[in-house]
Amino acid sequence: MSPSAEPLPEAELARARELLAGARRVVVLTGAGFSAESGVPTFRGPQGLWRQFRPEELATPEAFARDPRLVWEWYEWRRGLVAQARPNPGHEALVRLEARVPEFLLATQNVDGLHQLAGSQRMSELHGSIWRLRCCGCGDERLDRAHPLPELPPRCGGCGGLLRPGVVWYGESLPLEALQAAVEAARACDLAIVAGTSAVVYPAAGVATAALQAGRPVLEINPERTELSGLVAVSLRARSGEVLPLLVA
Numbered sequence: 611m612s613p614s615a616e617p618l619p620e621a622e623l624a625r626a627r628e629l630l631a632g633a634r635r636v637v638v639l640t641g642a643g644f645s646a647e648s649g650v651p652t653f654r655g656p657q658g659l660w661r662q663f664r665p666e667e668l669a670t671p672e673a674f675a676r677d678p679r680l681v682w683e684w685y686e687w688r689r690g691l692v693a694q695a696r697p698n699p700g701h702e703a704l705v706r707l708e709a710r711v712p713e714f715l716l717a718t719q720n721v722d723g724l725h726q727l728a729g730s731q732r733m734s735e736l737h738g739s740i741w742r743l744r745c746c747g748c749g750d751e752r753l754d755r756a757h758p759l760p761e762l763p764p765r766c767g768g769c770g771g772l773l774r775p776g777v778v779w780y781g782e783s784l785p786l787e788a789l790q791a792a793v794e795a796a797r798a799c800d801l802a803i804v805a806g807t808s809a810v811v812y813p814a815a816g817v818a819t820a821a822l823q824a825g826r827p828v829l830e831i832n833p834e835r836t837e838l839s840g841l842v843a844v845s846l847r848a849r850s851g852e853v854l855p856l857l858v859a
């Protein structure tokens with residue numbers, strides 16, 4: 611039976627509603643599962659990208675140095691998938707939540723840009739964006755939603771250097787200020803929502819653990835159990851696109 615066919619857990623829903631009703635400082639951490647209902651594949655799990663592909667061949671600086679065209683072909687394929695995707699009701703619910711909470715920060719591990727497309731503003735992309743291109747030569751960066759790109763691998767219009775996807779690869783640092791802001795907000799929040807992530811990839815998952823360590827209530831939304839499930843105040847076994855609109859109604 612698919613997780614969405616399960617009845618929504620009423621007791622946990624009521625508890626989650628209570629937490630949300632009183633919250634004035636909210637931090638949200640999202641992951642690939644948040645975009646699953648938009649048709650964007652996740653990384654882990656039975657249909658996950660990492661079942662088909664090896665991250666060390668496609669998502670590291672060494673892989674790109676070895677074979678930039680191969681890496682770009684994979685990103686082009688994913689840009690194509692994401693180009694067809696639209697924000698789902700979960701993305702829209704977070705926009706409504708942001709509008710009513712005085713202190714709000716959405717930290718996402720997703721590179722698909724769907725939160726921005728929905729209208730989220732107070733947010734940071736901890737793993738960059740699949741729509742950003744960065745020159746390995748002059749460091750110039752630009753947003754480019756063209757799909758397909760006219761040439762692979764793409765080249766910088768300024769210096770002619772190789773362009774790379776503006777995402778964070780394994781072995782690379784996350785944008786420091788964005789990560790620190792998210793961790794600090796998590797320590798000081800009165801509710802952290804962790805939705806659609808397996809929460810196993812650090813340091814991004816540290817946003818969730820920072821809230822837990824500071825004794826802040828954490829609401830997890832995920833159809834599957836994760837390593838966080840036993841530690842959080844409420845673990846809602848549900849799809850984010852189904853349950854968040856109910857919680858933020």
Ligand code: OAD
Pocket residue numbers: 640641642643644646647652653654655658665669719720737778779780805806807808809810811831832833834836848849850851
């Ligand atoms: P994962 O693929 O590891 O986890 C997705 C999570 O979403 C799983 O726990 C699913 O159970 C859950 N899920 C699936 N459908 C859902 C739905 N409709 N609603 C809510 N949850 C759902 O993705 P991430 O945790 O984002 O990094 O992975 C973290 C990082 O690992 C990614 O940013 C990427 C990847 O390697 C890099 O590429 C650096």
